Amino acid sequence: MAIDLYQFMEEASRIPGVPGYEAEIGRYYAEAARPYADEITTDALGSVTVRVGNAGPKVMIAAHHDEIGLMITDIEDDGCLRFTRNGGVDPRILPGMEVSVITREGALYGVVGAKPPHLLTPGERSKALKMEQLYIDLGYDAETVRKKVRVGDMAVMLARPVKLMGTKLACKTMDDRASVASMLVAMEMTRQLNSPARAYYVATSQEEIGSKGAKTAAYSIAPDFAVAVDVTHGEGPGTGKWEAFPLEKMTIVSGPHLHPELTKICQETADKWRIPYTREIASGHTGTDASAIFNAHGGVPTILLSVPLRYMHTTVEVGDVDVIRDVGRLMALFIDEVARRWEEIKWY
Numbered sequence: 001m002a003i004d005l006y007q008f009m010e011e012a013s014r015i016p017g018v019p020g021y022e023a024e025i026g027r028y029y030a031e032a033a034r035p036y037a038d039e040i041t042t043d044a045l046g047s048v049t050v051r052v053g054n055a056g057p058k059v060m061i062a063a064h065h066d067e068i069g070l071m072i073t074d075i076e077d078d079g080c081l082r083f084t085r086n087g088g089v090d091p092r093i094l095p096g097m098e099v100s101v102i103t104r105e106g107a108l109y110g111v112v113g114a115k116p117p118h119l120l121t122p123g124e125r126s127k128a129l130k131m132e133q134l135y136i137d138l139g140y141d142a143e144t145v146r147k148k149v150r151v152g153d154m155a156v157m158l159a160r161p162v163k164l165m166g167t168k169l170a171c172k173t174m175d176d177r178a179s180v181a182s183m184l185v186a187m188e189m190t191r192q193l194n195s196p197a198r199a200y201y202v203a204t205s206q207e208e209i210g211s212k213g214a215k216t217a218a219y220s221i222a223p224d225f226a227v228a229v230d231v232t233h234g235e236g237p238g239t240g241k242w243e244a245f246p247l248e249k250m251t252i253v254s255g256p257h258l259h260p261e262l263t264k265i266c267q268e269t270a271d272k273w274r275i276p277y278t279r280e281i282a283s284g285h286t287g288t289d290a291s292a293i294f295n296a297h298g299g300v301p302t303i304l305l306s307v308p309l310r311y312m313h314t315t316v317e318v319g320d321v322d323v324i325r326d327v328g329r330l331m332a333l334f335i336d337e338v339a340r341r342w343e344e345i346k347w348y
Contacts, residue, residue, distance in 0.1 A: 003184045005321045008032065009161055009169060012177045016102055016156040018069030018086045019206040022046040025065045029180060029203045036187035043220060046205035047213040052187050056196040057342050059335050060223035060300070061186065062214050062289040063179035063230065064207030067172075068313055070155040072101065072136075079145040081110070081136040083155060087208030091131045093314050098158040099136055103149050110136040110155070159315035167322045168247065174317035176207065178307050178324050179229035185328025186335070193332060197339035204289055214289035218296035225262060225338065226302040227331055228290035232280060234308035234318065244308070245278050247320045250327050251306040255282035257294045259301035261347055262338065266303050269334045275326050280306060301347065305330065 017025035026048040030040050033050040041049050048065070068087035075081055081101070097112040114134050117125060136155060138145055161171040171178075183201045190199055200221050205213030207230075218226070232251055233244040245251050252270065254263055270277050285291045286304055294302040305327050310318040338345065 003181070003188065005181050005324055006163070006169065008181045008184065009171050009174070009177065012180065013161055013172045016069070016100065016154070017066050018154050018156060019066045019209045020046070020086075021102070021154055022066050022205045026203060029065055032184055033187060033201065036184075036191055043216060045213045045216050047217045048203045049217060049221070050187065050201040051198060052190050052201065053195060053198045056198055056339050057224040058198045058200065058221060059338070060218060060221050060226040060293065061183055061199060061201045061331060062204050062217070062226065062228045062293060063183050064176045064205070064213070064289060065180050065203040066205055066208050067156065067175075068208050069157070070099065072149060072151055072153045072155065074151065075142065075145055075149060076135065077142050079138065079140050079142040080113070081138065081145070081149065082132070083134070083136060084131060086154060088313055090313055091129055091134060094134055095129060097315070099155045100158055101136065101138065101149060101153055101155045103153050105148055108138055108148060110138045113137045157315050162316075164318065167320050168318055169321055170316045170318045172315040172317065174309050174319050175231045175312055178231065178309075178319055179327070182229055182307070182324050182328035182331065185325055186331040189329060189332035190335060193336045195332070195336040195339050197335055199335055207289055211289045211292035214292040215296060218293045218300060222297055223300055225259070226293045226300045227334065228288050228293060228302060228304045229327060229331070230288040230304070230306055231309045231312060231319070232306035233312060234310040236310040245280060247308050247310065247318070248323065249276040249278050249308070250323050250330070251280035251308065252277050253280040253282050253286065253304040253306060255286060256284065257282065257286055257291045257302065258304050259294075259347075261345065262301050262303045265338060266330070266334045269337050270330055273329070273333055275330050303334075
């Protein structure tokens, strides 16, 4: 049964999972993957690994399931909460944002506020707001807030998914739960192909603060080769051709952290099966789990696939659901191709 990607994204986007606190979204991923899995494990950092297949070369497929969020730093005398970022949050998007503060007693609804423009000086009006000028308002007095909230509690931004024209979707946490969804597509297809590989589909933790989960998972699995899947910048108003890519095609990335022979095989596989893609270049660090995996152990030959998104690190990240499915298809076909040619591949 083909996965309903719209349903997955709608449900997954509502589940909190900031870096270091991915347990709930990890459980959701594990349950979604259960029909395809030979084994499911969760490691000490919260990465969830789904193994599909019992023999053949080991391939690690990595897509992170953490999201950017906030961390409470102080409680003001009026009950408002001060906060800092957990991951790459842009303070420009926060004023007026609805949030959920995750406490020991459960989630508390709040809104992000700032001093009204009417009360700003002319100099203040000309400057972008900084994180320390913002606060979360729960509507409670300080005494009540201090009973419910602790410094160090996490908060996530709230937004409902919106279907746009065609197969476009605007959704919170498309980065990188869209890629997690593509792994489910690949799992199903890997089963159908009966691929001669042991595929370890890892929803990695803490990517947004430096790919910590990918590194530890790579050391645990010790894969023969790897596929990292993440998002890249999609073309939109103001973007240059050199820095953004069409939403309607995935990208296959080339660069020093990415294995040239495997990247070539991946491109040939996409061409063979007429899966549309564009080329992307990462001249150094990829900014993804690929750069944490490729030099684990004695080195892991790694490729990187990307889903183009507009408005990355906002609550209205826009991507194409057909591209998410294409990424999953290519992943499965590439793994099958490499596994069947394993003994004849010349690495360099």
